Amino acid sequence: MDSMDSIQEFQKFLYDKTLDGRRINVLALVGAGLSAPSGVIPSNIGDTDGDNVWRNYSFIDLATLDAFDSNPALVWLYYALKRHQALKAEPNEGHKVLAQLSNLNDKFNLLTISQNMDGLHHRSGHNREKLLEFHGSLFNVKCTNFMCYYSKYTLKDPLTDSLDATKYEDSENTQLPTINSLDQLPLCPECLSNGEKYLLRPGVIWFGESLPLYLIDQADEFIIENDIDLLLVIGTSHTVWPTSSYIDVIKNNGGYIAVFNIVEDSEIDKIKETSNTKVWNFIGDCSITLPKVFNSFINS
Numbered sequence: 001m002d003s004m005d006s007i008q009e010f011q012k013f014l015y016d017k018t019l020d021g022r023r024i025n026v027l028a029l030v031g032a033g034l035s036a037p038s039g040v041i042p043s044n045i046g047d048t049d050g051d052n053v054w055r056n057y058s059f060i061d062l063a064t065l066d067a068f069d070s071n072p073a074l075v076w077l078y079y080a081l082k083r084h085q086a087l088k089a090e091p092n093e094g095h096k097v098l099a100q101l102s103n104l105n106d107k108f109n110l111l112t113i114s115q116n117m118d119g120l121h122h123r124s125g126h127n128r129e130k131l132l133e134f135h136g137s138l139f140n141v142k143c144t145n146f147m148c149y150y151s152k153y154t155l156k157d158p159l160t161d162s163l164d165a166t167k168y169e170d171s172e173n174t175q176l177p178t179i180n181s182l183d184q185l186p187l188c189p190e191c192l193s194n195g196e197k198y199l200l201r202p203g204v205i206w207f208g209e210s211l212p213l214y215l216i217d218q219a220d221e222f223i224i225e226n227d228i229d230l231l232l233v234i235g236t237s238h239t240v241w242p243t244s245s246y247i248d249v250i251k252n253n254g255g256y257i258a259v260f261n262i263v264e265d266s267e268i269d270k271i272k273e274t275s276n277t278k279v280w281n282f283i284g285d286c287s288i289t290l291p292k293v294f295n296s297f298i299n300s
């Protein structure tokens, strides 16, 4: 079947599902492949498709709680740079289509689970109540005081004068700003108002940290409460958790699967040989394939 046929077949599936005024229940799993066309390098250092090292530091030096405890300045300089780079990137047409679908309440009941931390979902207008950022976000900051629950979403750049990434973004040979005092790093305003000094940390999930349970619960609740008609796998592969675990759930529920990726995911494709699950593989740059497949449905 050529791609034009499969686009038409997929669109017919969408129209048929909504014919009687019913909403389609959709779970979208999103990975780094959606942000790649925006020029964003995945933020989780040490991930298979992310940075391997930065200035000869590995994820052990930059993306663990131990690293932050022993050298918060270095960790903050790294994340300040990632924030700055992500802010320079723009959401692409793929992000925008997903954002539109998240707001298409009369036809689409969507929950997006994203592994991306680059803030591009937010900036493309994705409905925030329908977005679970499983790995956290570069633009969340949270207090390190165990007793304090302060956390905030902020696009401020730089977060402090000392974390001005424009001073060291050009080359890894440029010397990093010298940070001698914790006061030069982001401090928790709530603790400060109580006369205590506690650092804020990036609100991302580091190696060795578990995902917040409430996010997994929210995803499970959505799947249990709604009969999922369609699983969208966007810019991620079947091997990446949580995609791997949700594919089986959707398959067993009788839902269909549409994959948007640069390469064909032959493992997901095999599902259709062993079950009644329909699988569409839309191969190519997600920022092109998503609008091509969804625009007429969104505008109908």
Ligand SMILES: [Zn+2]
Residues within 6 Å of the ligand: 143, 144, 145, 148, 149, 150, 188, 189, 190, 191, 192, 198
């Ligand atoms: Zn605090």
